[in-house]
Amino acid sequence: MKVVIAGYGMAGARLARELGLRGAEVTVFGAEHEPAYNRVLLPGILAGTHAEADLSLPAPPAHVDLRLGEAVTSLDTHAREVNGVGYDAFVLATGAEAALPPVPGLDPLPRNVTVFRSMADCRAILAAAEGRRRALVLGGGLLGLEAARGLAGRGMDVTVVHAAGHLMERQLDTVAGDLLAGTLAALGVSVLTNVAVSGVEGDADGVRLGLGDGRVLEGDLLVVSCGVKPRTALAESAGITVGRGVVIDDQCRTGDPAVYAIGDCAEYLGQNFGLVAPAWEQADVVARVLTGTPASYQGVRPVTRLKAGGIDLAAMGSLDGEEVVSYVDAARGTYVRLVIEADRLAGAVLLGDNPTTGQVTQLFDHGDPVPRDRRTLLLGRAFGEPPRPATPAAQPDDAVVCRCNTVHKGALVRAYAKGSRTPNELSKATMAATGCGGCAGDVAAICGWLRETAPAGELTEVNA
């Protein structure tokens, strides 16, 4: 089985490695000169929390023929040849590219204006930011906000300009969007929503963003983050069916049975998420299918996650449904909104310090029933704190003081009455505190309490 892969991004690299480890013969064409890197962490490059080397991905085994800096220019599906290399199976992993909104002055990108999609883009942004203070970001979606947060983390004043009424309007409701804007403000990012853009100018002095109401925003650089579009030209040129992305079935096969597509360039059941989780799952499916193990792509419901210095946001699924449970603590910037359908989680938004994020995400992923007491998902560990230990006096006789040896309070009281008058003597008589020793303090407290409260007459009597 000879496999040729077009594209060496996160999906292509994963597939090349998985196929290579399974012993398949693989050739990979990558348009960029650099080895595959972890695109998810690009905001860390902007923020300075990650170095470029931190983003490198595991390399495929040595026998994989890796051709970097070599874009696919010819595809012949009849002869089954790519750039002159014959194949039994060809996989499109060409990814997506930044989309540019139809704003005058944006195409071609003027000076000090960049998109945010690749390592090269990051380098360009950082070069433009060097020694400057004011950054503009066009687009208040996930990537735009990650760029804004990263640049603010470097001490820049950042303004996000967003066309819709609130941030990340496809993933968040108004409350969450507004709270998020508040959180960002505290981190040095101003947000303008409901703003139309009339034009962009950029030159050596900086950039000017014309707004619909006639105002002009000035900055030293502008990052444009207005979505992505799948790279489908190669598939189209070969006559392969393309919707928004290259249309695939649950084996990730395109209309041509020898051609597969995975990742950001692919479209499954009308959906193209542009996220890594489905891309990797698709890569794993293709690796198995091409090496003779049955597999099918189940589809992954997307979870949008923003976790970067001071921001903790998770959003998934529907924003509305038959049952909505929510909790908002604006002062702490904390918000949870759960959408429940038929006892299952249909969607959720979590913003701020929510210890239940992992639990909620797994309920959504697995379709498990939600807890009967929804509050456990809203408040997590803040709810159900263990009660403070009772004072010796208040504890019932059958309270277990020493777990290791199952010694009850009553046994200590009786031992005291029989003459064990120090914590050590109590331990000897009852075995309390001889295991892990964790209850030594409790034994001492009970001893002290008995000493203070036990009637003197009783003690004398026993001693006698």
Next chain:
Amino acid sequence: MEQSTRNARARAVDTHCPYCALQCGMTLTRDAAGTVAASPRGGGLCQKGWTAPELLGHPERITTPLVGGEPAGWDEALDLIADRIRSAQAQFGPGAVAVFGGGGLTNEKAYLLGKFARVALRTPNIDYNGRFCMSSAAAAGIRAFGVDRGMPFPAADLAGADTVLLAGANPAETMPPFMRHLAGRRLIVVDPRATATARQAELHLAAAPGTDLALANGLLHIAVERGLLDQAYIVGRTTGFAEVARTVAAYWPARVERITGVAAADLYRAVDMLATGPRAILTARGAEQHGKGVDTVNAWINLALALGLPGRPSSGFGTLTGQGNGQGGREHGQKADQLPGYRRIDDPAAREHVAGVWGVDPDSLPGAGPSAVELLGMLGDEVKVLLVFGSNPAVSAPRSLSVHKRLSVLDALVVCDFLPSETARLADVVLPVTQWAEEEGTMTDLEGKVIRRRALLAPPGQARSDLHVLSGLAGRLGVTEGFDPVPRKVFEELRRASRGGTADYHGVTYERLDAGEAVHWPCPDTEHAGTPRLFTDGRFATPDGRARFVPVEHRAPDEPRDGEYPLHLTTGRVLTQYQSGTQTRRTSLPGEPFVQIHPDTAARHGIAEGATVRVTSRRGDFTAPARLDDGMRTDTIFAPFHWPGANNAVNDALDPISRMPEFKVCAVRIHPQEETP
């Protein structure tokens, strides 16, 4: 105890608890009436230790050989066994006889058992229940450090640590006195359940069963991001970090959160707690008993190495050994691929050395045999006769019902035990052996310290040491030399056999131990003080002296839950019971089987507190009363494995390296059991 101090005829010995690998120091005393009492010696003792003497005079104690369930003499029993061995081997070859050992046997017994299999039986088919216990941690330790000593430093060193991360360890329940070493430490506990240990933690990470590897990789990812790596250590003392860095780059917090169910914020909290100061990372069976147990342990070791911990004061990586002699028992040759001194049986130099000590031709030694689960799978087929020492596989093995069936179709099943375990009840011949208070020997505790077990009592009735069994059988099989059943003599030979090996006991003597010395292996000669702390010189036991980073990837459990079997079952221990319960179920300690379930999960299945639940997997089922606990994940139930039942259901899929079964996660469904009137 009070009586004993008053009575001039009382006797006392200093020994150690018969149960777990902590081997708490214990003084045993006997009063005029013959009543034996235990008390702690210096450290702690949990109720298992306090009640251990109850078994010495237990009414079910086996005191005479049993042939076909009827009392018999030793000669009759041993003659019969030797006959069966000879006829099976004559017909089917040496491999038709197999040996199954145990991690509770003394070093002397474990050693002589391995020798007996190779020299007297000449069978490769020997393995032991430690395969179900320490094999994953052992393999991971050898991969990373070139040596497997559970804790490479004294447990007491933990008192100097700021933060201790426990992955799949529940010492508050399984070895309570160990918690003394953790008092005042900031604890991070990784466990799907809110265990007694997790409840004492500053941070509890309730990862879904089977996801520890992703969690560990995720913590290392964050440590990279936070700039917490000890670069000088990585450069100076290790190899392979670059590939691990590339691997963990793909374990960003949001992805790990989704795999594990642990909030990204808690992942960051954990790494912040592990940022500075003396820190230790400890694993136990929760991390290890998986089809990817070895890789999981290596993921934790990678984190420890990247933070520069192994070899530093009050810092490092360790694994909490489970069984009483789980450490020594895995060093001296009762493991399928091993010769004494932690030598490999496929290493020509090791074979030559050991064959020299044994006075046999190296070529006469068999090669590596099958692992425990695989060996049990051969019963009734290739294997016709099985000898069991200190183990109860009818309860402790995965898919235990089918093991039960295989044990029943052997030509001969021989079990050495002092109580009628479930396995002993199936045996054709049961041989009555000594228990801890009736025998001399050595054990090696969880930190690699060799300790003395001492006898207070003479064995009751006709009970004899397992060493006598081996000696008697070896003689009947024509090997009259080298099976002297005297513990001290066996240990002297063990010293020579282990000499120069990884676990070198050559410098350990009964005299030194009896003089009160604490000696940790390796101890190459009698002038050597032993090695309480490994790696302190910055060198590891690998050929180039560097620790190895091992890149490891998460994968789903062998049997993920699905619509048909929608819950995960995980298993473990409870405070009052030990292993397959042969001993503790017969003491006054409380305890009954149960299934721990989240109240929501129970309610959805119509199960009330205390109601009988039937738990069914693709392999088998069991019933137990429900115990509702909101500290459980709603997708996971828990059952202790001390009673026959739980292991019917668990998965026998094996780790490709350690051959450890995936005890800790399988898919099940639950139903309320209809009460029969």
